[in-house]
Amino acid sequence: MKQKTVKYLFHFFASFIFCSFLQGSQKPRFVVVIVIDQFAYELSTRYRSEWTGGLRTLFNEGVVFAEAYHSHAATETSPGHATLMSGRHPYRTGIVSNNWFSSDFKSVNSTDDDYATALDVPAGVKASSNGWFVGTSFGDWLVKHDPKARLVTLGGKARSAIFMAGSSNPDVYWFEPFVGFTTSTSYRLELPEWLREANKDWLKSIEQQEIIWSASKPKSSTFSDRTYLLDGNYLGQKTIKTGLPKMIKQDDAPLDRGFYQRFVATPFYDDLLLQYAKKIIEEEKLGQGDHLNILAVGLAANDYIGHSYGTGGPEMRDQLLRLDRALGSFIKFLQSRDPNVAIVLSSDHGAPDFSERLNEKKFISEREQGSIWLQAVNKRVRKELSKSEKNIVEPFLTIGGSPIDLYLNPMFLQGHTESRQDLMPKLLKILKEAPHVLEVYTREEVIQARPTPHKDPRTLTMVERFSLSTNKERSGDIFVRFKPYITWGMGGSQHGTPEKYDRHVPLIFWGPWKHQVISDAVETVDLAPTLAHVLGIKPTELVDGRVLTLLPKSKR
Numbered sequence: 001m002k003q004k005t006v007k008y009l010f011h012f013f014a015s016f017i018f019c020s021f022l023q024g025s026q027k028p029r030f031v032v033v034i035v036i037d038q039f040a041y042e043l044s045t046r047y048r049s050e051w052t053g054g055l056r057t058l059f060n061e062g063v064v065f066a067e068a069y070h071s072h073a074a075t076e077t078s079p080g081h082a083t084l085m086s087g088r089h090p091y092r093t094g095i096v097s098n099n100w101f102s103s104d105f106k107s108v109n110s111t112d113d114d115y116a117t118a119l120d121v122p123a124g125v126k127a128s129s130n131g132w133f134v135g136t137s138f139g140d141w142l143v144k145h146d147p148k149a150r151l152v153t154l155g156g157k158a159r160s161a162i163f164m165a166g167s168s169n170p171d172v173y174w175f176e177p178f179v180g181f182t183t184s185t186s187y188r189l190e191l192p193e194w195l196r197e198a199n200k201d202w203l204k205s206i207e208q209q210e211i212i213w214s215a216s217k218p219k220s221s222t223f224s225d226r227t228y229l230l231d232g233n234y235l236g237q238k239t240i241k242t243g244l245p246k247m248i249k250q251d252d253a254p255l256d257r258g259f260y261q262r263f264v265a266t267p268f269y270d271d272l273l274l275q276y277a278k279k280i281i282e283e284e285k286l287g288q289g290d291h292l293n294i295l296a297v298g299l300a301a302n303d304y305i306g307h308s309y310g311t312g313g314p315e316m317r318d319q320l321l322r323l324d325r326a327l328g329s330f331i332k333f334l335q336s337r338d339p340n341v342a343i344v345l346s347s348d349h350g351a352p353d354f355s356e357r358l359n360e361k362k363f364i365s366e367r368e369q370g371s372i373w374l375q376a377v378n379k380r381v382r383k384e385l386s387k388s389e390k391n392i393v394e395p396f397l398t399i400g401g402s403p404i405d406l407y408l409n410p411m412f413l414q415g416h417t418e419s420r421q422d423l424m425p426k427l428l429k430i431l432k433e434a435p436h437v438l439e440v441y442t443r444e445e446v447i448q449a450r451p452t453p454h455k456d457p458r459t460l461t462m463v464e465r466f467s468l469s470t471n472k473e474r475s476g477d478i479f480v481r482f483k484p485y486i487t488w489g490m491g492g493s494q495h496g497t498p499e500k501y502d503r504h505v506p507l508i509f510w511g512p513w514k515h516q517v518i519s520d521a522v523e524t525v526d527l528a529p530t531l532a533h534v535l536g537i538k539p540t541e542l543v544d545g546r547v548l549t550l551l552p553k554s555k556r
């Protein structure tokens with residue numbers, strides 16, 4: 001009882017301390033949320049000395065939360081974006097991963113929508129929506145507050161555009177190869193005419209264009225320039241030699257799938273996203289009226305570049321240099337629309353570099369192929385439990401290929417005399433002895449380990465981190481924590497673990513607030529309630545995040 005009272009008082013004072021205050025007149029009317037896919041905080045410390053543009057502005061003038069963490073273990077695109085804009089952990093939003101298995105053991109993509117139709121896309125492209133998302137998000141609170149307010153989202157991936165929006169926001173657009181930007185009938189019945197025209201113009205403009213990615217700054221001894229030969233599967237190629245320049249498209253080459261795979265892993269992809277962001281602001285007259293307008297942009301090139309070429313080479317250095325410059329002119333454009341525009345910057349997850357470069361820097365890092373690792377585990381299961389190969393533990397491989405949660409094939413249980421409960425200790429033992437494994441947990445153990453609200457994300461135990469992205473309906477049966485710094489697959493970097501390098505991301509509020517660098521730990525679930533609070537909006541459901549303090553500039 002006494003402990004409970006102390007806990008209650010702590011929460012009372014914590015929420016009091018974290019209250020932010022801004023006069024009504026200083027409240028922004030136009031906010032742009034920029035989420036850079038795979039932007040570990042560490043990248044900002046490594047490359048910041050070279051920045052002179054928009055990233056520098058945001059880091060030097062904003063309220064910089066230097067210790068912001070995704071509290072959950074499933075550090076992937078879908079859970080990350082859903083967390084940022086809902087203020088709730090993935091176990092509550094239902095977006096526990098990019099993909100999961102249904103109870104009848106069918107693979108589900110978090111954005112799949114079998115009932116909608118994708119607009120203006122080639123045959124075979126599936127429709128996407130937020131149908132799997134549970135509960136409300138910032139965009140829903142906004143429209144409830146003022147039905148004429150708008151949240152518009154634009155993403156380099158369907159996942160980012162969709163999970164930054166709520167169910168009440170019809171303007172949700174994402175990139176689709178061979179098309180430009182699209183949406184689905186879950187949001188609107190047809191593409192706006194201006195978007196169709198913009199897509200046509202863009203496709204025409206690149207048709208005859210030669211695209212070469214060259215370094216925009218000379219080599220520097222500060223940054224590694226060594227070349228590596230990596231598996232090019234990710235880009236539809238056999239091998240990839242890291243380093244710049246890279247030929248992305250010869251002038252007469254066709255706009256085929258290979259082109260799109262190479263193109264999205266260049267800084268030009270973020271340029272394209274920002275070009276469309278400007279277009280959407282102009283066409284939809286965002287930042288002009290009396291009602292709140294929010295634009296959320298999901299920049300995806302960082303993630304594709306990290307996966308293809310790692311985070312510590314000339315590619316990432318040049319990507320961030322170019323993004324810094326592009327964001328500089330984007331911010332000027334935004335200010336020309338509304339001098340009081342505010343910007344929020346964060347990321348859905350981080351990532352480490354790939355094994356070979358990490359090893360040179362004295363990190364202990366191994367490469368492993370997820371499928372080979374799993375085959376070996378299944379072989380052991382077969383040997384110990386004498387079952388045929390097809391009735392064995394089936395894998396759940398995340399997009400990065402790191403098998404963090406494993407699903408037990410229901411067929412395996414049906415044909416087995418022992419119950420799931422009896423089998424579990426045997427499977428856990430096999431997994432504990434498998435290569436690279438540090439710890440294993442059952443789903444039940446993980447679900448029981450929910451941490452107290454607002455616990456310092458740096459002190460969350462591993463099982464607590466898993467718990468925040470695990471629910472009974474969608475998550476796997478067994479969770480594995482691997483040794484840190486494993487690179488899954490043969491290409492560049494991967495993410496999706498509960499380690500710091502995947503969880504620690506920037507969180508910056510830039511606008512009518514006094515510049516501060518805050519080293520107190522905060523969570524990414526704090527973004528949505530803080531943004532809502534500064535705009536005078538109330539979340540319509542209980543959120544997991546807190547309202548962070550942003551001191552007004554006038555208090556200086």
Ligand SMILES: [Zn+2]
Pocket residue numbers: 038077303307399400495
């Ligand atoms: Zn990724």
